[in-house]
Amino acid sequence: EVQLVESxxxxxxPGGSLRxxxxxxxxxxxxxxxxxxxQAPGKGLEWVSYISSSSSxxxxxxxxxxxxTISRDSAKNALYLQMNSLRGEDTAVYYCxxxxxxxxxxxxxxxxxxxxxxx
Amino acid sequence: DIxxxxxxxxxxxxxxxxxxxxxxxxxxxxxxxxxTYLSWLHQRPGQPPRLLVYKISNRFSGVPDRFSGSGAGTxxxxxxxxxxAEDVGVYYCMQATQFPHTFGQGTKLEIK
Numbered sequence: 001e002v003q004l005v006e007s008x009x010x011x012x013x014p015g016g017s018l019r020x021x022x023x024x025x026x027x028x029x030x031x032x033x034x035x036x037x038x039q040a041p042g043k044g045l046e047w048v049s050y051i052s053s054s055s056s057x058x059x060x061x062x063x064x065x066x067x068x069t070i071s072r073d074s075a076k077n078a079l080y081l082q083m084n085s086l087r088g089e090d091t092a093v094y095y096c097x098x099x100x101x102x103x104x105x106x107x108x109x110x111x112x113x114x115x116x117x118x119x
Numbered sequence: 120d121i122x123x124x125x126x127x128x129x130x131x132x133x134x135x136x137x138x139x140x141x142x143x144x145x146x147x148x149x150x151x152x153x154x155t156y157l158s159w160l161h162q163r164p165g166q167p168p169r170l171l172v173y174k175i176s177n178r179f180s181g182v183p184d185r186f187s188g189s190g191a192g193t194x195x196x197x198x199x200x201x202x203x204a205e206d207v208g209v210y211y212c213m214q215a216t217q218f219p220h221t222f223g224q225g226t227k228l229e230i231k
Contacts, residue, residue, distance in 0.1 A: 105215060
């Protein structure tokens with residue numbers, strides 16, 4: 001089955017760190033660029049970060065630049081988001097999303113993992 | 120950053136009736152490669168978003184043909200020819216022409 005499964009969310013104190021994982025299956029992970037998108041409770045969607053298929057190109061939203069790091073491990077078919085210096089406004093469901101091959105549309109989404117930043 | 124603005128914010132529609140959602144971008148979404156990376160996504164309560172339409176007017180695999188997208192440049196529209204109960208939820212337009220990718224604020228479709 002073609003799917004993305006996120007993990008690693010949870011409750012963390014302000015200033016803390018968390019690493020999210022997204023495991024891909026059922027398709028050739030190495031062929032696709034990947035993204036993280038988040039959704040605060042009751043709010044809309046916010047793009048967070050992008051990594052190209054070769055990891056050579058990475059982009060970040062200004063709101064997370066310098067605090068979050070995206071990476072991938074092709075051997076494990078895994079995408080990661082290292083989140084440091086977490087703030088209350090980072091509280092959200094974090095989704096990984098696949099770029100449609102050769103294009104820039106998000107054609108496959110995971111179920112999401114909830115990150116709560118609170119003392 | 121490109122700002123995406125959707126109207127209406129909420130749309131009550133009777134079953135079997137048409138619905139239309141507009142999306143306007145603050146600048147042209149035509150990419151240097153000639154494509155326009157404007158897509159539409161649908162999110163049901165408690166579910167992740169799913170892709171409906173990509174590059175303005177291309178229906179994604181498995182999407183019913185009652186969904187159609189149109190537009191160009193900075194103005195885009197998603198139309199549902201006959202709303203069904205399963206169409207409720209929030210619709211988002213998204214631009215992937217430029218980083219940061221940005222989403223509209225969402226349009227909530229509900230059954231009247």
